Amino acid sequence: xxxxxPFPESAEKNHLRIFHLQHALADYCESIGHPLSYFxxxxxxxxxxxxxxxLLSHITAVERDPDVALRMYRNAQKLGIRDKTVVxxxxxxxxxxxLAMEDKEIELSLALLPSSVRDRITQVRRVSHHVVNLDLCxxxxxxxxxxxxxxxxxxxxLINFQAKQKTAFLLILTFALRxxxxxxxxxxxxxxxxxxxKLGINTSALRKHYTSTRSRVAEQPPNLRRLRFCVPGYxxxxxxxxxxxxxxxxxxxxxxxxxxxFFEPRKGRSALGKAxxxxxxxxxxxxxxMTRLKVNGVGEVIxxxxxxxxxx
Amino acid sequence: xxxQYRSLDDKFSIEDVGSTLLNHLAKGLYPADEVLREYIxxxxxxxRLWRHETDTEPDGPxxxxxxxxxxxxxxxxxxxxxxxxxxxxxIAVTSKADTEIDLTGHKGVGVWAGLSFFNILTxxxxxxxxxxxxxxxxYFKKIVDLISDRADIGQVMKDNYFIxxxxxxxxxxxxxxxLQDPIRSSEWFTEVTRVRDAIQRICPCxxxxxxxxxxxxxxxxxxxDLEMFRIEVDGIPIYRTFSSAVEQxxxxxxxxxxxxxxxxxxxIHKTNGKMTPTNGQQVGFxxxxxxxxxxxxxxxxxxxxxxxxxxxxNNYASWxxxxxxxxxxxxxxxxxRNKLEESEDTRLFIHRLRKFYQxxxxxxxxxxxxxxNAEKARNILSKYKEYEDKVNSISNREILIGLVQLTRDDIDxxxxxxxxxxxxxxxxxxxxxxxxxxxxxxxxxxxxxxxxRLLLERIEQPIINIHGNHELSTSSASTSKSQNLSSQANAxxxxxxxxxxxxxxxxxxxxxxxxxxxxxxxxxVEGEKHGDDVAQPKRTMLRESSLTNEAEGVTTPQFAKEDIxxxxxxxxxxxxSTVATDLHxxxxxxxxxxxxxxxxxxxxxxxxxxxQSRKIPVVYAIGLLEDVLSSELSEDxxxxxxxxxxxxxxxxxxxxxx
Numbered sequence: 001x002x003x004x005x006p007f008p009e010s011a012e013k014n015h016l017r018i019f020h021l022q023h024a025l026a027d028y029c030e031s032i033g034h035p036l037s038y039f040x041x042x043x044x045x046x047x048x049x050x051x052x053x054x055l056l057s058h059i060t061a062v063e064r065d066p067d068v069a070l071r072m073y074r075n076a077q078k079l080g081i082r083d084k085t086v087v088x089x090x091x092x093x094x095x096x097x098x099l100a101m102e103d104k105e106i107e108l109s110l111a112l113l114p115s116s117v118r119d120r121i122t123q124v125r126r127v128s129h130h131v132v133n134l135d136l137c138x139x140x141x142x143x144x145x146x147x148x149x150x151x152x153x154x155x156x157x158l159i160n161f162q163a164k165q166k167t168a169f170l171l172i173l174t175f176a177l178r179x180x181x182x183x184x185x186x187x188x189x190x191x192x193x194x195x196x197x198k199l200g201i202n203t204s205a206l207r208k209h210y211t212s213t214r215s216r217v218a219e220q221p222p223n224l225r226r227l228r229f230c231v232p233g234y235x236x237x238x239x240x241x242x243x244x245x246x247x248x249x250x251x252x253x254x255x256x257x258x259x260x261x262f263f264e265p266r267k268g269r270s271a272l273g274k275a276x277x278x279x280x281x282x283x284x285x286x287x288x289x290m291t292r293l294k295v296n297g298v299g300e301v302i303x304x305x306x307x308x309x310x311x312x
Numbered sequence: 313x314x315x316q317y318r319s320l321d322d323k324f325s326i327e328d329v330g331s332t333l334l335n336h337l338a339k340g341l342y343p344a345d346e347v348l349r350e351y352i353x354x355x356x357x358x359x360r361l362w363r364h365e366t367d368t369e370p371d372g373p374x375x376x377x378x379x380x381x382x383x384x385x386x387x388x389x390x391x392x393x394x395x396x397x398x399x400x401x402x403i404a405v406t407s408k409a410d411t412e413i414d415l416t417g418h419k420g421v422g423v424w425a426g427l428s429f430f431n432i433l434t435x436x437x438x439x440x441x442x443x444x445x446x447x448x449x450x451y452f453k454k455i456v457d458l459i460s461d462r463a464d465i466g467q468v469m470k471d472n473y474f475i476x477x478x479x480x481x482x483x484x485x486x487x488x489x490x491l492q493d494p495i496r497s498s499e500w501f502t503e504v505t506r507v508r509d510a511i512q513r514i515c516p517c518x519x520x521x522x523x524x525x526x527x528x529x530x531x532x533x534x535x536x537d538l539e540m541f542r543i544e545v546d547g548i549p550i551y552r553t554f555s556s557a558v559e560q561x562x563x564x565x566x567x568x569x570x571x572x573x574x575x576x577x578x579x580i581h582k583t584n585g586k587m588t589p590t591n592g593q594q595v596g597f598x599x600x601x602x603x604x605x606x607x608x609x610x611x612x613x614x615x616x617x618x619x620x621x622x623x624x625x626n627n628y629a630s631w632x633x634x635x636x637x638x639x640x641x642x643x644x645x646x647x648x649r650n651k652l653e654e655s656e657d658t659r660l661f662i663h664r665l666r667k668f669y670q671x672x673x674x675x676x677x678x679x680x681x682x683x684x685n686a687e688k689a690r691n692i693l694s695k696y697k698e699y700e701d702k703v704n705s706i707s708n709r710e711i712l713i714g715l716v717q718l719t720r721d722d723i724d725x726x727x728x729x730x731x732x733x734x735x736x737x738x739x740x741x742x743x744x745x746x747x748x749x750x751x752x753x754x755x756x757x758x759x760x761x762x763x764x765r766l767l768l769e770r771i772e773q774p775i776i777n778i779h780g781n782h783e784l785s786t787s788s789a790s791t792s793k794s795q796n797l798s799s800q801a802n803a804x805x806x807x808x809x810x811x812x813x814x815x816x817x818x819x820x821x822x823x824x825x826x827x828x829x830x831x832x833x834x835x836x837v838e839g840e841k842h843g844d845d846v847a848q849p850k851r852t853m854l855r856e857s858s859l860t861n862e863a864e865g866v867t868t869p870q871f872a873k874e875d876i877x878x879x880x881x882x883x884x885x886x887x888x889s890t891v892a893t894d895l896h897x898x899x900x901x902x903x904x905x906x907x908x909x910x911x912x913x914x915x916x917x918x919x920x921x922x923x924q925s926r927k928i929p930v931v932y933a934i935g936l937l938e939d940v941l942s943s944e945l946s947e948d949x950x951x952x953x954x955x956x957x958x959x960x961x962x963x964x965x966x967x968x969x970x
Contacts, residue, residue, distance in 0.1 A: 070377070070384060070436075070488060077372045077386075082547035089379055114380040115503045116546075 007135040007174055009047065012253035012293040015301035017051050021172060024248050024260055025131060028170055029055045032130070039124075039158075040133035041092060044071035048133060050079050056131075059085040060124045062095045086120050092134075093150050096157035099125055100164070128167035132158060135174040141184040141230060149181070156238050159263070163242035168264045170248070173231060177223040177255045185226035186211060192233055192277065196311070201279070205309035206286070218307050219292065220252070227257045228308060232285040233277070239263060240276050247288030252306065283311040317447055317476035322398055342425055344500035345510040346649055350425035351385045351489050352376070352515050353604060356541050358389025358487055363539075365390060371485075373542030373549070376507060382492040383501045391439035391485040397446040397475060400435065423489065427452050429501070431493035438480045445480035449473060453495060508545045512552060512592045516603030517543045520551035525561040525579055532563050536575050538637060539603060554633040555593045557582050560679075566636070566664050573643065573661050574599075576668070578634025584680045586630040596629045599665070601638045607650040612662050613669045619659070623666055628676040636665065681746075688747035692736070696756045699729045703763050718767070730764045733757050 007013075029036050035057035042049050042061050049059055059081060063069045069089045076082040088095045098109060098121050106125075110118045136151050162169055189210050193203040209217055210229045217225060228250060236245040243263040251258040287310040291303050342350070355374045362370050370388040377384040392400060400422055423433055431453045438445035450473040458468045494501045501507065511517065518540045519529050533540060543550045558579035566574040578597070581587050589595040596609040610629040616622050643661055644653045652658040706722045736757060740748035747753065937959055941952040 066379070066382070066490070069379065070386075070490070073375060073377050073384070074372075074386060074486070074488075076547070077375055077544075082375070082544065085547060087379075115499075116378040117380040119504060 006137050006176065007043070007256070010254065011295050011299070011301055013256075015293055016251055016253070016258060017048060020249060020251065021048075021260060022052060022055075024170055025052055025055050028130060028168075028262075036130035037127050038131045038133065039127075039129040040131070041135055042072065042133075044068045044075060046072060046075050046079065049076075049081065049085075052131075053079060053081060056081075057084065058127055060127065060129065061085060061087045062092045063087060063089060064091050086124055088117070088120050088124065090117065093154045093157070095121070096154045096161060100157040100160040125161075128165040129162065129169055130167065131170045131172065132162070133172040137176065141181055141188055141234060149184075152234075155235065159235070159239045159243070162263065163239075163265075166265050168262065171235070171259075171261045171263060173259050173261075175227055175231070175257045177221060177227070177257060182223060182226060185223075185230045188234060189226065189229050192229075196277070196279075196282075199279070202312055206311070209309050219304075220290075220306055220308075224252055224257055225308070227259075228290055229286070231257070231259050232261060232288070233282070235261060236281065236285055237276050240274075242266060244281065245285065246281075247285050250288060250290040251293055252290060253293035279311065286310045317478050320394070320446075320475045320477055322401075322473075322475050342428075342648060343650075344429065344497035345514065347425045347429055348383075348500060348507065348510050349514045349604060349649065350422075351491070352511065352543065354422060354489070355385050355387035355389065355487065356516065356603065358387045358391070359541055360539065361390040362388070362485070373544045375547075376511065376543065376545045378502060378504045378507055378546055381494070381502065382490050383494075383507070384488055384490040386486060386488045388486050391442075391487055392437040392446065393439050393442060394444075394446055394475075394477070396439075397435070397437060397448055401448060401450065401473060401475075423448070423450070426491050428456055429494055429496060430491040431495060432491075434490045434492070435487065436490075437487040438484050440485040441482055443479060443482050444477045445484070447476045447478065449476075504546055508548070508550060509592055511543055511545060511550050513594070514605045515543055515550070516540050516600075517550045517552050520553040522556065523554050524556035524558065528561050529577065532577055536637065538575075541603070553591065553593045554579075555581075555587045555589065555595055557587060558633055566661075566668055568660050568664055572639055573664065574636045574638050576634060576636040578632045578672070580676065580679055581631045584631075584683055586627065587633070594633055597632060597634045597636055597669075599636045599638065601643070601645050601649075601652075604649065606638075606645050606652065610669070611651065612665050617662075617666070620663060620666055623670050624673065628673045629669065631676045632672060636668070685746040685750070689750040689753050692747060693750075693753050693756060696733075696753065696760060699733075700756065700760050700763075703729070703760055703767070707763065707767065723768075726764045726768055730761065730768070733761045733764075737761070 025036060036055055037058035037060070038049065038052070038056050039060045039062075040048065041063065042059075046061070049056065049061075059076075061072060063072055066089060069087050072085075072087055073082065076085040076087075098106065101109065110121060113121070134154075141149060141152060193207050193210075196203050206229075210225050212225070213222070215221065220228070231250075232245065232247050239245055242265060244266050246262045246264070248260040248262055250260075286308070290306045290308065292306050294302050294304065296302050352374065359370045359374065362368075372388045374388075375384075375386040377386065402422070423435060426433060429452075431451070433448075433450045433452055435448040436445055437448075454472045455468055458472075491501060499506055500510065516539060519526055519533070523529065532538075559582050561577065561579045563575070563577040565572045566576065576597075587595040594609070597611075597613075598605045598609055599611040600606065612620075613623065613629055615624070638652075638661070640657070642655070642657050645651070646653050652661070702725060706718065706726070736748050739745045740754065748757075938952075938956060941955055945952045945955075
C-alpha cells in the first residue's frame with residue numbers, strides 16, 4: 001500500500017507523541033477528571049488516536065477523501081473505537097464553518113446536506129472538544145486566491161466553535177516548513193513588532209532573530225523561526241477575545257514544526273476592547289521553549305533546546 | 313488518496329449475464345430494503361464462508377457506514393481474489409450454489425441488486441494471503457440508461473465498469489461495497505434510522521441481550537445451528553429486539569409427513585391483548601429463511617388466501633413474538649424475497665404454516681380465558697383471604713382456654729360470609745364458573761366455611777340441645793344470670809325451630825334477643841366484688857330501655873339502626889356482656905346489610921386458629937353447666953345456684969388474670 005501522507009510516520013513523530021503530547025493530554029485529562037473528546041484530522045491509520053485511545057471518550061474525525069474515510073472506519077473498528085468515532089466526510093473548512101455557525105443560522109445550511117452528514121454535524125456541534133489536533137498543509141497566513149487562507153479560516157472557525165462551548169482545549173498543530181507563505185509571516189512579524197515598539201518596548205533582539213534572512217539563526221531555518229513566532233502569535237490574536245493562550249511547547253524535526261497550545265476561556269473581565277497584544281501574555285508565549293528532535297547514530301531520539309529571544 | 317490503483321483488462325461477455333434478470337433489475341423490481349438486504353446478505357455469506365474455512369470468527373462485525381451520499385457495507389469475511397472479482401460482476405450466474413454450506417444468496421443478483429437505485433457501485437476486496445486488493449467499479453446509472461431490448465450487452469457494459477488492483481498487506485481480508493449517489497428511494501440508504509430499522513427487521517443480527525428470554529433463545533439458536541452475525545450501523549450494534557412483555561417461551565417444529573420443515577419459537581403477551589411495538593421491537597411472527605426474514609410479519613396468515621382453507625383468525629398473531637425458521641433448502645424465496653417460490657413443497661408448507669397460525673389463535677383464546685379465570689380466582693381468593701383472616705381473628709379472640717367471645721358484628725359477618733361462600737359453592741357445582749372451581753379457591757372456601765360453621769354451631773346447637781323447651785327458663789322465677797341465659801337460649805330455640813344456621817332470625821326475634829342475659833347491674837357488682845378495676849374488662853350496660861325480654865313479657869321498641877351501631881361499639885369492649893349478647897347476635901342475618909364489617913381488635917393472646925382447637929363460647933359453657941346442674945341437682949336450687957355462681961366467679965377470675 002503506497003502512502004502519500006504528507007505527514008509521514010517517523011521515530012521523531014512517535015517520540016513526540018509518546019513523551020510530550022501524550023503527557024499533555026494525560027495531565028489535562030487528570031485535571032478535568034474525565035476522558036477527553038478529540039477533534040482532528042487523523043490519518044487512515046489513526047495512529048494518534050490509537051496511542052491516546054485510553055484518554056479519549058469521543059473522536060471527531062474530518063476527512064474528505066472517501067477512500068481514506070473508508071479505511072478510517074475499518075481502523076476505528078479494529079481499534080475498538082468505532083462507537084466513539086464520528087467521521088465527517090467533508091472539507092475541513094466547510095466542517096468547521098458549520099460547527100462555528102450560530103444555531104439560528106445553521107438550519108438552512110444543514111438542510112442542503114444528506115441526512116447522515118446533517119446528523120453528524122448536529123451531533124458534533126453538541127460536543128465540547130478538549131483536544132484539537134491538526135496537521136495542516138500549506139501556510140496559514142498567506143491569502144488564498146479568494147482572500148483569506150483556508151487554514152486561517154478553519155482556525156478562526158474552530159476557535160469560534162470552541163468559544164461557543166466555553167471549554168478549555170489543547171491545540172496541537174503540525175506544519176511542514178517547506179510550505180509557502182513566508183511574506184505573509186514576515187508581514188505579521190513586522191506588524192506585531194512595530195506595534196510593540198510603539199508601546200515603548202525594545203524589540204530589536206526579536207526582530208534580529210525572527211526577520212533575519214540568514215539561512216540559519218541558532219540552528220533554526222527561516223521558516224521555522226517564522227512559524228515559531230506566527231503560530232502562537234496569530235492564534236493568540238484571533239482567540240484574544242475569548243481565550244487566554246499559553247504555549248506548552250514547540251518541536252522541530254526534519255521539516256516539521258509542532259506546537260501545543262493551551263486555550264483557556266478568559267476569566268473575569270472580557271478582553272473586548274483591549275489592545276492586542278497584552279505584553280505579559282505575549283512575552284510568555286514567545287518565551288516558550290522549542291525542542292529539536294533528532295535521531296542519533298544508534299537510532300535514539302535526542303532532544304535539543306533551540307533558543308530564541310523574548311520580550312525584555 | 314492512500315491507494316494507488318492499477319487498471320486490469322476485462323471484457324463483459326454474454327456468459328456474464330443471466331437471461332432476464334438485468335432487465336428486471338433495471339426496472340427496479342426489488343424494493344429498496346431488499347436491495348440493502350442483498351448487499352448485507354453477500355457480506356453475511358462472506359462471513360459464513362470465513363467461519364467455514366477458518367473455523368474462527370471474522371475480525372469484526374459487518375459494518376454499515378451511512379456516509380452522506382453513499383453507503384458502504386464492509387465485511388471481514390473470506391474476500392475475493394482476481395478470478396472471483398471478475399466473476400462477481402456476472403449477473404444471474406452464481407457460484408454460491410456450488411458451495412457445500414448454506415449460503416443465502418442463490419439468485420446471482422449479487423452486486424447488481426442496486427442497479428436502478430445508485431449511480432455508481434464500487435467493490436474493494438482482498439483475500440488473506442494475497443498482497444493485492446481489487447476494486448471493481450460499475451457505473452450503474454449509465455448502464456440503466458443504455459439498457460433496451462435490442463442493446464448489445466457488450467456495448468452496454470463497455471466503458472461502464474472497470475477493475476483495478478492495489479497493494480494490500482497479506483493478512484488483510486475484507487470486502488467493501490460502496491453504493492454511491494442514490495438515484496431513488498435515497499432515504500432508505502442515507503437515513504441512518506431507516507437503515508438500522510431495515511437491518512433489524514430483515515437480517516440475522518444477534519438477539520437483544522435485554523430480551524426476557526434471551527438466554528433461552530440463544531440456546532435454541534445454538535441447538536438448531538442457526539447463525540447470528542454481528543452487524544453495526546455507524547458503529548452502533550444492531551440487535552433483533554422483541555417485546556419483553558411476554559411469557560410462556562415455547563419451541564417446537566412444523567412437520568410434513570414426519571419431516572421437520574420449520575423450527576419455531578414463540579412467547580405470548582403477558583396480558584390479554586395485542587402488543588404495541590416500540591423501538592423497533594418485533595411483534596408477531598417472522599418467517600425466516602437462512603437467517604433472513606421473508607416478506608412481511610405473519611407471512612401467509614391472511615384469513616383468505618387463494619388455494620388454501622380460510623383461517624378463522626383475528627390478529628392474535630400480534631399477541632405473540634416469535635420466529636419460524638424454514639429448514640429445507642428446497643423451500644426457496646422468490647426474487648423479491650417477499651414469499652416463497654411456488655412449488656408443491658411450498659404449498660404443503662404454507663398449508664402447515666396456516667394451521668400453525670390457527671393453533672396459535674386457539675391457544676391465544678384459551679390463554680385469554682385462563683388468564684381471565686385466573687384473575688377472577690385471584691380476586692376471589694384475595695376476598696376469601698380477607699374472610700379467613702377475620703374469621704381467624706374472631707376465633708383467636710380466646711378469652712378462656714376453649715372459650716371464644718363473639719360479638720354481634722362477628723356473627724353478622726359470619727352469616728354473611730357463610731351465605732356468600734355457600735352461594736359460591738353452589739355456583740361452582742352447578743354452573744360453568746371456572747374460577748370458583750379453582751382448587752385453591754375451593755380449598756380456601758371449604759376451610760373458611762368449616763370454620764364458620766364450627767363457630768356458629770357452638771352458638772346455636774348447644775342452646776337448643778340443652779334447653780329443648782323454653783318453658784324451663786320462662787317458668788323460672790329466678791332472675792339469675794343462668795336463667796336469663798336459659799331464657800335467651802329458649803327464645804332462640806322456640807323461634808327457630810328448624811335450628812338452621814342458614815336461616816337468620818326475624819327482626820322480632822332480634823328485638824327479643826337484645827337484652828343481656830347478664831343484668832348489667834349484677835355485672836358491675838360482680839366486677840367490683842372481684843375487686844379488679846384495672847384488668848377486668850369493662851362491663852358496660854346495654855341500654856335496658858331498649859331491651860326486650862320476651863320471657864318477662866316486656867315489650868320494647870324494635871331495634872333502630874343507630875341503636876345497633878351504638879350497641880355494637882359497646883359490646884365490642886365488653887367481655888361479659890358480649891358473652892351474653894352472643895345469643896341475640898346469633899341470628900342477625902337480616903341486619904347484615906345494616907352493619908358494617910368493621911374489624912374488631914384481636915386479642916394479643918389469640919394465636920390458635922379455630923380449626924386447630926375447638927373453642928367453646930362462654931355462654932355455651934355456662935348453659936352446659938346449668939343443664940347438668942338442673943338434671944343432677946334439680947331439688948337443691950341453692951346448691952345449684954351456688955355452683956353456678958362459683959363457676960362464674962372462676963370464669964371471671966380467669967378473665968381477670970388474662
